[in-house]
Amino acid sequence: MYRRCGFRHEKKLRALGIARIAGIDEAGRGALAGPVVAAAVILPEKFRHGKLNDSKQLQPELREKVYVDLTSNGEVAWAIGVVDHVEIDQLNILRASHKAMRIAIEALTNPPEHVLIDGLPVFPFPFPQTAIIDGDCYSKTIAAASVIAKVTRDRMMREFCAQFPEYCFSQHKGYSTELHLTKLHELGPCPIHRRSFEPVAQPLLALEEIA
Secondary structure, eight states: OOOOOBSHHHHHHHHTTOOOEEEEEEEOTTOSBSOEEEEEEEOOTTOOOTTOOOGGGSOHHHHHHHHHHHHTOTTOEEEEEEEOHHHHHHHOHHHHHHHHHHHHHHTSSSOOSEEEEESSOOSSOSSOEEEETTHHHHBHHHHHHHHHHHHHHHHHHHHHHHHSGGGOHHHHTTSOOHHHHHHHHHHOOOTTBOTTSHHHHHHHHHHHHHO
């Protein structure tokens, strides 16, 4: 059954007297290169935005506009957490994603009373939480976090593209598209590739065999 993205989870918490509700989501978990970026967002109770939705459902131009609307609104509290490719390889991507979420939530100026998390529960975590599978499709607060995380990471990957133009990071943002995999096999990994990910490790093995 289709459910519109809204505030039903937030309303349930507010009915219990919980006012400061943060949404949290990450971007870049499945990429082969670059960081994983999490965002934490607290929306004011009366916040409304007709275009706000799960970042994956928004075209890039609209996603950028929604990002600007969110981050320029003085009543919206937000923060990001970034864990780079080196730490991803050290921790594994799940632990790195959880660390990025904790960094983001702890960076909020005023701490939340409760956190809505996209996906599965995060442990350990510094605040009470409700984990919601596909939460960015159901909760506007999580959707706001998904937009800020996605746009922040996309901008970072465009900056990396300027450093490593031959990999075309601005086009695929480090995900395993056909273009990216072709470049990876032609050139081998660059400094921001995640060495612990199998599609990156395979070109490394090939290069070792040639050597």
